[in-house]
Amino acid sequence: MENSQAVRSRKSPTAEELRVWRDFVETGDRIRSLLAARLQAESGLSTGDYSVLLALSEAEGKRLRSSDLASVIDWERSRLSHHLGRMEARGLVVREPCATDNRGAEVVLTASGASQFRRASASHLRAVQELFVDAFAAGGGEASLDAVEEVTEALRAHLDG
């Protein structure tokens, strides 16, 4: 049975495994798309906007260096730069020159951005509760949030390891 090709599996998933995989992906897409639509409808913010505003609202002084922001939300810098241009035009954030590094820019949450984020956040959290958390309520089905965590953790360990 031994075979020297070690790095990659040569197996393919069974039909059953493939079905589980496809359901997993499809369900994830579905819930995210529902959440995105609801966020947009109820607050006028995209999920991208929300990530940016969340990171800024949690940051010291409601401001972050552009690169730091990019790494917090795991975006490419160019993507962030384009997106900040659009958000700045809508008055959600402003960019200011950085005092300690003349190359740098600081992204600052505006009062309007903060207030829009607060409103969006309340409604978004309720949506996460309804669409995700409530699916694992005690009386419900087989699975609990603990099961979700185990699955996620197994995947993360595998991808990291």
Next chain:
Amino acid sequence: MENSQAVRSRKSPTAEELRVWRDFVETGDRIRSLLAARLQAESGLSTGDYSVLLALSEAEGKRLRSSDLASVIDWERSRLSHHLGRMEARGLVVREPCATDNRGAEVVLTASGASQFRRASASHLRAVQELFVDAFAAGGGEASLDAVEEVTEALRAHLDG
């Protein structure tokens, strides 16, 4: 405890629930982005290309009406139309007028498209095995593929219900 506002939960997730949610989303994003990058690198196909080619290769006569194709892969028709234009330019598919409905178009898999799909498919399935299925191998962690299925099923039931 009773409250007449019934349709929507007023609760927000706890910090713990929110953490589970964020890990769930982030891990899903991560695995999909790895798979997409590998697919692109190894076959030159995007995940969109792959969906289209998969649907066509499973279809009767390797051809589908444009609308049917859109509904099989759950895309908007306009998205499909744009994408098919690009795929047609690369020789993966062709569009032919439909014999029974003069408005319609049939999308047909070309020989080149079929052969590229076969190659891509083999490599993609191995990637799914490695990145997803193998994470739930017997000896591994706590979670099994059954746990994934339970979680997915609970979510689906909740979203449908």
Next chain:
DNA sequence: TCCTCCTAGTTGACATGTCAATCATATAGA
């Protein structure tokens, strides 16, 4: 100083996605 290299951020070209409008053809009903 003055090279050289590194880092921060922006920009432009292009790929892809959404939405609303359009065009041609079917289809149903007066």
Next chain:
DNA sequence: TCTATATGATTGACATGTCAACTAGGAGGA
């Protein structure tokens, strides 16, 4: 038949994402 409406598909305008180039300013060593 003739007209109103519905459907299949494409198109164009625009939002968003990626990639590679570019600008400008730090940082270290000869």
